[in-house]
Amino acid sequence: MSGERRGLRLGTGLYWDDLSVGAWFHTAGRTITEADLSAFVNLTWLTEELFTNAAERDDMAIKGRVVPGALVYSFAEGLLTAFMQGTGLAFLEAGFTVHAPTLVGDTMRLECEVSELRPTSKPDRGLVRTTNHVVNQRGETVVTYTPLRLMRRRAAP
Numbered sequence: 001m002s003g004e005r006r007g008l009r010l011g012t013g014l015y016w017d018d019l020s021v022g023a024w025f026h027t028a029g030r031t032i033t034e035a036d037l038s039a040f041v042n043l044t045w046l047t048e049e050l051f052t053n054a055a056e057r058d059d060m061a062i063k064g065r066v067v068p069g070a071l072v073y074s075f076a077e078g079l080l081t082a083f084m085q086g087t088g089l090a091f092l093e094a095g096f097t098v099h100a101p102t103l104v105g106d107t108m109r110l111e112c113e114v115s116e117l118r119p120t121s122k123p124d125r126g127l128v129r130t131t132n133h134v135v136n137q138r139g140e141t142v143v144t145y146t147p148l149r150l151m152r153r154r155a156a157p
Contacts (some may be wrong), residue, residue: 015151
């Protein structure tokens with residue numbers, strides 16, 4: 001729009017410059033439903049009976065309606081979108097560990113700590129590594145992952 005006024009854009013994520021090693025933040029919670037499990041399994045073709053068979057659970061190690069770790073990770077990244085909306089440039093790598101099962105009906109949130117910050121050779125971007133803990137409604141960490149992301153910087157130093 002011509003003549004548009006400039007100001008603070010609401011809904012913009014944090015910049016590399018806004019972060020410091022040790023900074024900590026958390027997301028809102030999100031309850032995982034049976035519909036979420038069904039849609040995710042159908043979308044990804046993760047059709048293992050562990051995820052698709054609700055009736056014959058006696059011989060399975062996990063008796064409840066377990067959800068794939070990939071769903072937990074995907075939902076965690078969705079909860080984290082506000083952190084990097086418009087400022088995240090690339091997801092480069094991550095370590096990933098599942099500590100405990102997540103079941104239909106569990107409510108998850110993400111707790112993140114900045115563990116690494118490095119400038120890149122380009123002055124308008126930097127690297128950020130966070131240690132992300134997916135925590136359920138009982139306060140148990142069910143997944144930990146450590147993404148390295150390329151993020152925008154506010155201005156060249």
